[in-house]
Structures are given as structure tokens and as C-alpha cells.
Amino acid sequence: MELVFDGHNDVLLRLWRTAKDGGDPIAEFIEGTTNGHIDGPRAKKGGLAGGLCAIYIPSGDLVLKEPDANGHYVTPLSAPLDHLPSLTIALEKAAIAYRLEQAGGWRICRSTADIRSAMDEGIFAAVLHMEGCEAIDDDLDNLETFYAAGLRSLGPVWSRHNIFGHGVPFAFPMSPDTGPGLTDRGFELVKACNRLGIAIDLAHITEKGFWDVAKTTDQPLIASHSNAHALTQVARNLTDKQLDAVKESGGIVGLNYAVTMLRDDGRDNVATPISDMIRHVNYMVECMGIDHVALGSDFDGASIPEEIQDASGNQILVAALKSDGYGTDELRKLCRDNWLRVLGKAWHE
Template sequence: MQNSGWPSVFDGHNDMLLRLAEHDSDDAIRRFFEGRGAGHLDWPRMHQGRFGGGLFAVFIPPTDDRSSIVRQPDGYDKSLSPAMDVAEATSRTMTMVSRLYRLEAASEGRFRVCRSVADIRQAQADSAVAAVLHFEGAEAIDTDLEALDVFHAAGLRSLGLVWSRPNAFGRGVPFRFPSGPDIGDGLTEAGFALVRACNRRHIAIDLSHLNEKGFWDVARTSDAPLIASHSNAHAICPHARNLTDDQLRAIARSGGIVGLNFATYFLRPDGGLSAETSVDVMLDHLDHMIAIMGVDHVGLGSDFDGVYAMPIPIRDVASLPALQQAMHDRGYDAATIAAICRDNWLSVLEVTWGE
């Protein structure tokens, strides 16, 4: 029998703002609250899946993506996208940040932009969705870091230094399977400065998409917990986007967290894209990360609205109870399920944000 008392979920990553930005603002927001939106997320399905909130990403896809997927005998390689112009990135970022605040304004209290864990807990107590502004790539931030102050004042509390393309601060990893993450140079001098500036402002630094040299540069420089919002275990799925056991151990030593990514191509041992994938592979990654890091350092980072295929039976945000049921069936107790689904994220963010 399915448990009706599953804990609410705080999720480390979604790309809903990009989907909303692709449509007329008023119509997209109306559809979001009415439950007539496309994609994986809208308010009725969030309520059904006990989605209490998460990091809402500003992600800017490439407009001139000259890269292509090259099939290989044992996998594939999608090269890095070209760097993006700061002015273009800033314009597109402003559109998505605007969507976030228009959602809040139209929500009648059901959707709230949060700047602290206290805000998140209050929103969840009021059955509202708690949204934290996150940037998936720092292209909209100038190397003088003046924009960082503006975006922080606007609610930015989590920042991924790169997406899977180079920028002024570092270099991402390509979508390559099989491959390790040790691809390319580490942080630039501007990247080191950005890490220190985020530490001073208590902005979480997200290591998902960053290459391995950049990862270790951040680990040596940052005084905050290390966070990978939507990454998996390289030992199970040897994709360039996934984390080695040494990286997982470093995250745990820092008091940080890794959010399980729901994409099949970051989950399956063969790197496959098929949705004909059992939810068991998600639990295999959780088991491995718990064994390496300890249960306190593992969370969820779904990548909803940024995922091509998810394991059956995860269709959208309303399906989150199916994952919790699978955890229960695997033998996870109630405290472990609550820790992975919500509590670990809140604990790490509380430390990171200096509360």
C-alpha cells in the first residue's frame, strides 16, 4: 500500500523558468496555476507530488549550437557549446528572473521567492512552493562582479559557475559517454574571484557541469559546503557529467550535498537515453552515494523540464511519491527518506547562507 504521509520534497534543480520564458508571460503563468502547462511542473502537479520547493534555475541554452552528437562504438560525444556573449546572456537572464517574480505576484501566496531557509520553512508550513533563484552558468555576470551584487539583491542565492560550455570563469564538461570529468583547464583568475565573492555574500556555489580541475579549484578555495545540485555517481554511469568517488568524498568532507539527477543518460550504466528504464537505477545511485558520502550528504536534483527521459514511473513532479515508495521498498526508513527528499538540502543551505 502506498504511504500517504510522504515528506514534502525540496529539489535541487529544475528548468521551469526557461520553459515559461519561451511563451507569452501572462498566458504561461495562467497555465501554470491552472495545470494546463506543458513540461514536468505546474502548481496542481506540484501540490499532488508534495513538491515543497527547490532551486529554480536560470538556464540559457545556446542560440548558435554548432556542436553535434557523434556516435561512437561504445557511446557518444556532444562537444562543448560555444561561449555566450555577456550582453545576450544578461538580456535572457532578466526575462527568466522576471517570470519568477511574476509567478510570485500572481500566486496569491501559493508560490514564494525565498532568500533564507527560514523563508523556505515558512512557505512550506503555509503549503506554498518555496522558490530559490539559481543561475545555471554565470554568463550574465561580468568579471568585475558588479552584476553579482545586483542579482544577489534580486534574490540570487545559488550559482553554478558554468554550464557545459566555457565562460570567463571556467570550463564545463561536454556531454560525453563514456568519459571521466577531467576535461580541460580549471578556473580562471576571474573564476577564483567569483568563488571568493560568493563566499562573502553567502551564495551557494554549484559544481554540476564544472570539469574536474575546476571542481578541485573550488574545493581548495571555497569556505562553504561543496554542492552539486544535479549530478550522479560516475562509478555507476561513467558519464563526464557525473562525479567520481573522490569528488563525492570531498563533498561529504565539506558538509555539502549531491542532488540525484533523474535523466536516464546520467543514470544508466550504458548511458542510454531510453525511458524504458527502471526506477531501481535511481536507487542504485542513491545507495552508492550513501555508501561513499553518508546519508546526510545526498538529496534530489531532478532536472525537471531539462530532462529528455526519466525512468519509469517518473513522468513529472506528480510522480515524486512513486520514487519515495521505491525508496521505502528498497528498505529506506522514514528518517532516511525525509533526509534525502528535503532535510539535507535545508541543512546545507542553512550553513551556506550563514543562518
């Protein structure tokens, strides 16, 4: 079995919703469930040894648009969120992460040594990530508090605007060049992350924001769950020019399993063959080289191919990659080593 360290999941969102509905999120993860994509038993079955676990503040007004007769759609961006309610939700999700650690469900990792140690011990290696920074105050005063609590990665924006920058909509076909980039506060956020050693994720930001980060950061460029725009022209996928910049920086792109970002028609259809996943991996490897491609499933945050189904199906993708000609060393890089190398650089290790 090829162990996988995954670049993005939304399991904390699902567990938070379980808690809000009166359920027990800790038991759900440790004992297993049929809900969503990730829990301890399914992760172990599929070789999912860890990943970046998102603290994401949901947008209640977001409704994905249905495609028109031509298969085209544009979902309007969600309204900006207020800071204090967002901070409350972020702290609630962080509390679930800590309760899971205390119960032995996973280990919160702050370094690549932590990740390797947890994986060696068979404990799920969770890295706290913030997807959209509405919980961060405009003076960045609580950024260091979140860092002390274990935050090691953040995306300045989700697919909505905030005080730090602008996000891309869920739209097909559309360029990622959909609006402005970072705000003045956004540039300060990038500099603060560089100083602390917090990885910066470009998965939801506009193309202008991507270039704003690229010219400001001292880190490798990271798009934790994105695919190739040349193959699937959704606004969230990366152009060839962006892929070139990721390569030049020594960065990484994690393959997003979301079917809308894999299919050439951009539709939300789980009857999407694994060959579409391989097609995007092959394209990104051809553009950037094997050292700059990894996995970023978006488990618990998107519709994924029905053959994969959930975290237990990760080895189906690994087997397909092997059948397509990827050798042992290449699979190790795609599945975990590339993430550990790039995170280590971002974290000043």
C-alpha cells in the same frame, strides 16, 4: 506524503519559452499544463514543495550526438555566449519568477526560514539559481544586484566555457577531467559568493574546476544534480574521489533524474527503471553517508524515467526508496532536510 525540496529544475526556461511563443507563463504554472514536468498542480500532487529554479541561458547551437555502434558519444561544447544578450535573458526569467510570486504561484525564498515557512503554508518555495554565469559581468558588479533580487545559488559554468571557468561536455564514456578549471575571474567569483552567502554549484564544471572551488570556498561542496561516475560513466557524474570531498566538506549531491546519467549505457532512453535511481542513491549513500545525498531532479531540463513522468510522480520514487529500506528519518533527509542544512551553511545562517 513525504514533501520534497528539489536541488535543480529548469521550469523558468520552459516558462520563458512559453512567453516567447506568445503564451501566458503565469497561467501555465498556476493553472497547470501538459507541457514539461513542473507546474503548481503537478507539484502539489507529487509533494514537490519547492526547489532551486535555474536561470539558464540556452545554447542554440547544442545538438546532442547520437551514440555510435558501441553506445559512445561526445557532444562538442557549445560556443561561449556574449554577456549582454545573456543578461537580458536572465532578467526576463527573473521577471517571470517575480510575476509568479505576485500572482501567488510560488514564493521566492532567500533563507531556510523562508523555505520552511512557504512549505508549511503549502506555497511552492522557489530559490533563484543561476546555471552558468554569462549574465554576470567580469567585474562582478551586478552580482550584488542579483543577490538583492533573490539569487542564492549559482553554478559558475554550464556545459560550455565562459570567463569564469570551463564546463564538461555531454559525453559517454568520459572522465570529468576534460580541461582547465576556474579562470582568475572564476576564483574571484567564488570569493564573492562566499562573502555574500551565495551557494556554489559544481554540477557542470570540469574536475579541475571542482578542485579549484574546493580549495577556495568556505562553503560545503554542492553538486545539485549529479550522480555516481562509477555507475554511469558520463562526464557530468562525480568520481569517488569527488564524492569523498563532498562528504569531507559537509556538502551534498542531488540525484539527477536524467536517464543519460542513470543508465549504465548512458543512453537517452526513458524506459529506464526506477531501480537505476535507487542504485545511484544507494551508491552515494554508501560512499558519503545519508547526510550528504538528496534529490536534484533536473525537471524540465532532461529526459527522466517514464515511471516518474513529471513532478506528480515524485512519490513513486519516495515509495521505491522506502521499499528499499530507507526509514522515515532517512527519507526526510533525502527529500528535504539535507538541502536545508547545507543551504543554511552556505547562506551563513
